[in-house]
Amino acid sequence: MEGIKVVEMGFWVAAPAAAAILGDWGADVIKVEPLTGDPYRGFRTYFELTIGRAENPPFEVDNRGKRGIALDYTTDEGKAILMDLLEDADVFVTNVRRDALLRNGLDHETISKRFPRLVYACLTALGLEGPEVNRPGFDVGMFWSRSGVAASLALPGQHVPSQRGGMGDHMTGIAAAAGISAALFQRERTGNGQVITTALIRLGSYMMSFDLACAIKFGLETVAADRFAPANPITNYYMAKDGRQFVLLGVEPDRLWPVMLRAFERPEWASDPRYADTVARAEHTRELVAELDELFATRTRDEWAERFDAEGVWWAPVNRVDELVNDLQAQLAGCFVPVPQQDGTVRDMPATPVTFLDYTVQPRLPVPEVGQHTEEILIELGMSWDRILELKDKRVIN
Structure with missing residues (x-):
């Protein structure tokens, strides 16, 4: 995807994961954050307090290979910068809730009308229509819980087990990256961009399609597998x-x-x-x-x-997972990829899940600090240093 410019306005995992995949495939990804940064960065404090390491490996997985700009897009001047970024962008990726997008004129209807060649990827918890589209979602809520995954893992009367973070988010990111790729392919044929959307509940229901299809066709309720009495004891x-x-x-x-x-x-x-x-x-x-x-x-x-x-x-x-790190077959299957660090070193991290035999999939940049490339990106847009300093003083950029 060299030559493809992606502007990501994402928080937490799903949208950043989609953009990170495109970045691994060669796209130039610009991460747009508020002045205080993506709240997912807060996990750094958790690791610092629990293990004494002021690092954030989960955030690194979904944000390596990107350039970062920090701006307040709720202001007229900040929004104008975002519009300048989209002027020559190929893809816009966001998981901001629909009410906030509408409030700031960043909804897909408005942006697609202004930039008809743009592929607008909207990742949500519950879709784009209906009375609950603005309900806060998160992986554990709308992927694991609402789509039936969690209930399928607990026997009657048992509490559902806790889930690992980000599993549904990453599946949603993969789906979005696939949809974006198809939309870019169609644009090559028609010259027109389009809106693609996916949702946590959509990926959860698709992951549960074995059980969901039986529920639709036979009215069957999903029953958790009993490890001591499985239907097939030699698959156990x-x-x-x-x-x-x-x-x-x-x-x-x-x-x-x-x-x-x-x-x-x-x-x-x-x-x-x-x-x-x-x-x-x-x-x-x-x-x-x-x-x-x-x-x-x-x-x-x-x-x-x-x-x-x-x-x-x-x-x-x-x-x-510590055994997986040392699993030779996992290594040979491409489960890990070298990622540059801010200190100039390189460290293996989890790889995104597709290999191209004729292209080396490898992040080219470390995870950006908040606003690390703000000045660089604004200069590319033709902004003067005087204007950059003025916007800094006004707290429009960081």
Whole structure:
């Protein structure tokens, strides 16, 4: 995407993630922040207080490779600067709530009319229409909770488990980056930009499409999987002698059951009517899970891994993230990318999830400090130093 200019006016994760993906793909991304900065920067204080490190790795993932300008776009002069930025921009990405966009004349209707070649990407919690479009969203609210994900993870009567931050946001960012790319492709054909939009609830419902489709067609309620009584006990999580966990991937159970029996060294189960086929194993799932729990407690995970791989069992380790960092296959799959730091060093960080075999996807700039490139960007727009100093004094820019 070299030659593509992206202006991002985003907060927290979803919109910044979309822009960061485009930046990794070569776009020139300008992050527009209020004078006080993106509130996501506040996590730096959390890490400083909890582990004594005044850094913010999560923010870095979604904001590396960008240039930063800080301005008060709620003022006439600040908004004029934003309009100048959009004059030759290809993409505008935002997740500001619709009421604030309308109040400041930055809604997609107004901006698209003024800049017809612009691709306007609007990321929301709940869409662009309806009585709740201005309700605060966030990943844990509209992706995890409202779209049914959280409820699917708790058995009846249990509290839903807490979720890790940003998962739905990052999926929404991926979807937005894909939509932006398609819109840019269409612009090559027609000369016209367009509005693309996606929402946290939209990505949550799509992620839940297996269950959602069954609810629509059959009226079925999602039931959380009971680890001790799964429908298919050979697609289930187990713990080895050393406390390390793994998942069996018996998704084609009758074909894979004989393979597993060889690895388990339990040939007698082949003639046990309780475990004869998929239906029988489902009917006796608690018994089989209990037997497998007892069996797997006799060896370490590495020892089981050797047995599984020797016999061709489908399985995967349950990694902690610190284990993933050192997972050679994850490294070779491109899960990490070198990112320049403000101090001139380079450090591996999580990569965005697409590799182009003929293009090196790599952030070119460190995470900007608040307003780090304000003067540079304004000079590119043709603004004089006297005017820049005047706007600084008036607290329009930082």
